[in-house]
Structure formats: structure tokens, C-alpha cells
Amino acid sequence: MRLKYILNEVLVGLWRNVTMTVAMIITMSVSLAMLGASVLLFLQVDQMKSYYYGEIEVSVFLKNDITDTQRQAIDGAIAQSSLVKSRSYETKEQAFNRFKELWQDSPDFVKSIGPNSLPESFRVKLKNPEQYKQFADQIQSLQGIDQIIDQRTLLDKVFKIFNAIQVFALVVAGVMALAALLLVGNTIQVAAYSKRREVAVMKLVGASNWFIQSPFVLEAVVAGLIGSIIGFIALFLFKIVLLDHRLQALTSILTPIHNSNVWLMLPLLAGVGAVVSAITAWVTLRFYLKV
Known part of the structure; x- marks a missing residue:
């Protein structure tokens, strides 16, 4: 009975603040997609370094x-x-x-x-x-030797560019994550305020803090999971549509991104989205609303 009540309250809460819920999901999906892209890029740069540095040659040009x-x-x-x-x-x-x-x-x-x-x-x-x-x-x-050129110096310049892209992607993901956290906290505050009378009654009849807070926390977790799924789908489509087809000439020069690496992002994004949303909701309820 308690579980049924909590799940029902989660669905009602998500629908009651549908516009803020949608905004929270979209922001979460964008930030998680950027996070997944930066992690994939980090793995890919390491893979490229291992591959290309293993194929490096020193060119000894003769006069x-x-x-x-x-x-x-x-x-x-x-x-x-x-x-x-x-x-x-x-x-x-x-x-x-x-x-x-x-x-x-x-x-x-x-x-x-x-x-x-x-x-x-x-x-x-x-x-x-x-x-x-x-x-x-x-x-x-x-x-008889004109010059000696190490290909590694050329590759280092290329990898510096990729490292800069890595940092940029992480910064963007961090900014979007901050926006998502603020939206999660704001949405939970609005949801808790709209149910303040019900919360007061539950506390009078002896309901535990966990029982009162769990619907709000689960609302944030559900929104985080939905956002992670949308972010993963966007990431996977980007890989299939652009990297594997439109930008195939570019990716043929680089080491390929395997689908298995992309699939690894799904549990990562889902875990990050759910945990971060749950912690943000719990902190909001505990320190701001004093539920």
C-alpha cells in the first residue's frame, strides 16, 4: 500500500509541474549527453594515442x-x-x-x-x-643527412587540439549540469510547497521523514533517468548519423568509435542522472524546505 501510494504521488507530482519537469528533463539530457560525449572523447584520444604512437616513425631525410x-x-x-x-x-x-x-x-x-x-x-x-x-x-x-623529423611532434599538436576539445566539452557539461541541478532543486521546492498541507498532516499523524520525502526524491530520480535515456539516444544518433555516415571521411583518419563504447555510456549516464537528481532533491528538502 505504501509503495503504491508513493508511486502514485510521483506520477501526480511529475504531471502537476509538467512544464518544469519537461525543462528539467531537457536540461538534464543535454548535460548528460555532453558528459557522455566528453567521456567518449577522452577514451578515444587515449586509444588514438596508443595506436598512433605505436606507429610513429622517425624520418631521416637525405641531401x-x-x-x-x-x-x-x-x-x-x-x-x-x-x-x-x-x-x-x-x-x-x-x-x-x-x-x-x-x-x-x-x-x-x-x-x-x-x-x-x-x-x-x-x-x-x-x-x-x-x-x-x-x-x-x-x-x-x-x-649526407639533411634533417631528422620525429612524427610525434606533429601528433602532439593534433592531440593538444583534442585535449582542448575535451576540456571544452567538460566545461559545457559542467555548466549544463549546474543548470540541471538548479532546475531539480527549484522543481522539488515548488512540488513540496504545493503539497505543504498534506505534508503537515502526515507529520501530525507520525509519518517518518523518509516516507514524506521519498515521493519528491523519486520524482527527481525519474526525471533524471528519462533525461539520461534521451541524452544517450542523442549521443548514439550523433555517432550513427554523423560519425558513421556524414563525417565518415574524417573518422576514417581517426581510430573508429565502437558501438560497445557508446553502449557503456547508458549505465554511466543513467547512474549519474539518478544519483545526482536524488542527492539534489534530498539536500533541497532537508536544508531548504525543512520537511
């Missing part, structure tokens, strides 16, 4: 006037280095063919580059990409 003796000396020095995992040599012709493949969608740009414009090079993969400086110090004094 145009390099001699066979100098080239053999450089090759021998690279082969003898204990820091090197593997190496490969790329001729000017191979470099030009790879360039044409990379820029096949820009034929005018390809025509502006001649077969001899790109230098020959050694592509070196280190056992530990962090040891680039030690490797460069070992060979940079050899004759």
Missing part, C-alpha cells in the same frame, strides 16, 4: 647530393643502433608515388610537384618513441 658511401654509412649507423626496432629506405621515386597516392584527390597540386622534388629518406621505427632525442644525437652528425 640531394649524397654519395653512395654516405648513404651506406647512414644505413649502417641506423642498423647498429640499439634503439631501432625496424627501418626501411625510400627512394625519390617511391616518395613521389606515395605523395601522388596521398593527394590523388588534388591533381593540380600533384602536378606542381616533380619526381625529383621529394628527397630520399630512411623510415625508422624506434623501440621506444620517447627515445627520439637519443637516436637523433647518434646519427645527426653523419654526412
Whole structure:
């Protein structure tokens, strides 16, 4: 009987303040969707770092006037280095063919580059990409080397952008979460005020604080769960519609976002939405309304 009464009061309370309930659900769904997106982005950046840093190569570009003796000396020095995992040599012709493949969608740009414009090079993969400086110090004094480029420096710039996007998404999610908390507290206050006479009667007949507060807390929890479901659906649709179709060319460059990772966001968002809503409602009732 008590459970039936509490559930009935929850439904009545949600419908009584329907406009504020809808506003609370929408705000909660947006904030939780942003939270889920920032968590997914955080996981994706870590996955991309593990993948791309494992594929990093050091490019040792050679001068145009390099001699066979100098080239053999450089090759021998690279082969003898204990820091090197593997190496490969790329001729000017191979470099030009790879360039044409990379820029096949820009034929005018390809025509502006001649077969001899790109230098020959050694592509070196280190056992530990962090040891680039030690490797460069070992060979940079050899004759015939034009420059040594570590791909990690380029990737670091890209990951700095992703890290900035991470921080921005978390800040937006935090602002939206604050707005949701204020709406939850305000909605609970209005609901409790509209039932102040019933609450007074229940206290006179000896009803416990838990029994009085539970319908209001459950109202917030239900709104939080609905908002989390809507936020998850929006997040999943964003992944399917945009990342998997409209922006497929971009995501093909990045490591793919697996659906399993997106599904992990559902219990996370539901848990956060329910717990945060329940705590906010309980604090509001305890410290503001003195129910």
C-alpha cells in the first residue's frame, strides 16, 4: 500500500509541474549527453594515442647530393643502433608515388610537384618513441643527412587540439549540469510547497521523514533517468548519423568509435542522472524546505 501510494504521488507530482519537469528533463539530457560525449572523447584520444604512437616513425631525410658511401654509412649507423626496432629506405621515386597516392584527390597540386622534388629518406621505427632525442644525437652528425623529423611532434599538436576539445566539452557539461541541478532543486521546492498541507498532516499523524520525502526524491530520480535515456539516444544518433555516415571521411583518419563504447555510456549516464537528481532533491528538502 505504501509503495503504491508513493508511486502514485510521483506520477501526480511529475504531471502537476509538467512544464518544469519537461525543462528539467531537457536540461538534464543535454548535460548528460555532453558528459557522455566528453567521456567518449577522452577514451578515444587515449586509444588514438596508443595506436598512433605505436606507429610513429622517425624520418631521416637525405641531401640531394649524397654519395653512395654516405648513404651506406647512414644505413649502417641506423642498423647498429640499439634503439631501432625496424627501418626501411625510400627512394625519390617511391616518395613521389606515395605523395601522388596521398593527394590523388588534388591533381593540380600533384602536378606542381616533380619526381625529383621529394628527397630520399630512411623510415625508422624506434623501440621506444620517447627515445627520439637519443637516436637523433647518434646519427645527426653523419654526412649526407639533411634533417631528422620525429612524427610525434606533429601528433602532439593534433592531440593538444583534442585535449582542448575535451576540456571544452567538460566545461559545457559542467555548466549544463549546474543548470540541471538548479532546475531539480527549484522543481522539488515548488512540488513540496504545493503539497505543504498534506505534508503537515502526515507529520501530525507520525509519518517518518523518509516516507514524506521519498515521493519528491523519486520524482527527481525519474526525471533524471528519462533525461539520461534521451541524452544517450542523442549521443548514439550523433555517432550513427554523423560519425558513421556524414563525417565518415574524417573518422576514417581517426581510430573508429565502437558501438560497445557508446553502449557503456547508458549505465554511466543513467547512474549519474539518478544519483545526482536524488542527492539534489534530498539536500533541497532537508536544508531548504525543512520537511
